[in-house]
Amino acid sequence: MLEIKYVRQNLSEVYSALKNRGDSADLEAFQAAEISRREMLAEIEELRHRRNVVSDEIAGMKKRGKDAGDRVAQMREVSGRIKALEKSLAESEEILQEILIRLPNIPHPSVPVGKDEADNPVNRVVGTPRVFDFTPKAHWTIGEDLKILDFERASKITGARFPLLFGAGARMERALINFMLELHTTEHGYTEVLPPFIVNRKTMTGTGQLPKFQEDLFKLENWDYFLIPTAEVPVTNIYQDEILEEDQLPICYTACTPCFRSEAGSYGKDTRGLIRQHQFNKVEMVKFTTPETSYDELEHLVLNAETVLQRLDLPYRVITLCTGDLGFSAAKTYDIEVWMPAQDKYREISSCSNFEGFQARRAGIRFKRKDKKGTEPVHTLNGSGLAVGRTLAAILENYQQADGSVVVPEALRPYMGGREVIEL
RNA sequence: GGAGAGGUGGCCGAGCGGCUGAAGGCGCCGCUCUCGAAAAGCGGUAUCCUGUAACCGGGAUCGUGGGUUCAAAUCCCACCCUCUCCGCCA
Structure with missing residues (x-):
């Protein structure tokens, strides 16, 4: 398997390596899935961060005998959104994995280019x-x-x-x-x-x-x-x-x-x-x-x-x-x-x-x-x-x-x- | 095949809903002490993803996958693996 970061940053090199091998792959789909994956990931992590922070607050409030009902309700909603996003992220990652796991290795520069x-x-x-x-x-x-x-x-x-x-x-x-x-x-x-x-x-x-x-x-x-x-x-x-x-x-x-x-x-x-x-x-x-x-x-x-x-x-x-x-x-x-x-x-x-x-x-x-x-x-x-x-x-x-x-x-x-x- | 026990960091081992990425010990690395070593003391020691030029920050991971919950190493379900006993067997 090639490193995902490597493929993302060296798309044309991967493309020519594939070509030299007489192989092919949908690198467009890869790039699209990779971009949306990282967008979703950023959003999810931000939400999870909020949930972590507020959950700590809730814990503190409960300890002091305060009512945290409004925050609990808020976080209930946030958790729902996280769950939904996680699902799309998993789908996106699956697409990426499918492509990545089927990409062949990049030939070493000393390997002669040839057909068969x-x-x-x-x-x-x-x-x-x-x-x-x-x-x-x-x-x-x-x-x-x-x-x-x-x-x-x-x-x-x-x-x-x-x-x-x-x-x-x-x-x-x-x-x-x-x-x-x-x-x-x-x-x-x-x-x-x-x-x-x-x-x-x-x-x-x-x-x-x-x-x-x-x-x-x-x-x-x-x-x-x-x-x-x-x-x-x-x-x-x-x-x-x-x-x-x-x-x-x-x-x-x-x-x-x-x-x-x-x-x-x-x-x-x-x-x-x-x-x-x-x-x-x-x-x-x-x-x-x-x-x-x-x-x-x-x-x-x-x-x-x-x-x-x-x-x-x-x-x-x-x-x-x-x-x-x-x-x-x-x-x-x-x-x-x-x-x-x-x-x-x-x-x-x-x-x-x-x-x-x-x-x-x-x-x-x-x-x-x-x-x-x-x-x-x-x-x-x-x-x-x-x-x-x-x-x-x-x-x-x-x-x-x-x-x-x-x-x-x-x-x-x-x-x-x-x-x-x-x-x- | 039947019965039971268990899977937590490099290793051992605690935790059994929030202050725990995780006590304590061992190991390892650095420093102090020493002529040197040992001992002792102090400090540091997981992986992955992601943001940043960098400093640094965020997220995830306690066998795996689901579920409950505002919150799970901790509760529930399924699966996998290891160990012990019985049976069978090269």
């Missing part, structure tokens, strides 16, 4: 895609042939887009989770967290999934609860409505959770394999920082995610999302894309963003500076480190051999009982 993913600049390309002396197979074929992936039975159990792993496949998923968490906690300074996988509406609103994107979520029947689409949601909301001390920052958490996404509107995309599932595991990194350090922390965050790919020796590249491709809550986002030989393409495997104070304002996460009165929103960041299902898919494709077997990346072997190859 075609305009995302590539920052760096790391690793060289392997040259195959046979035609590389897609990971779903490799997995099914090795009997470690079974999409057909998964769809019987639930439906399309759910994973079912067996044997070395399930083991590798677990190995990847342990490998990533171990790396982030012991080498990158993150604290491991195990949060709830189901959260309430307020929490979903705090990180920006609601109210605009409810169709992307799974909602529980008869509960106002939702399945998390990423660990970002419960982990960022750990400090919802809290005031942190400056010297507590930065706070760095990592969590592995299943992620549940309805994938509404993705019909026909990635219909096979592990790339786009309704349920997948992801190791997430979340940071709470001061405003002046958040962009440095973002660079570190990306490097932390990249380290996972480097250790696994998977080729990748890093891109910056342009304004038109940027997510709702983010001020700046780097995507990491891993090389997928069968598709002959780089595919997203991590997304690392700085949300600045956008989520913090929604979720009420503030901090207090030493020797300075008042509070400020913290800056929140998060990034995948990494999406586990996609990492597994990348390993299957990049490490496949002509005979259909798959070599286990060296970094992963300690987590797989020393196993070197997956074969039938």
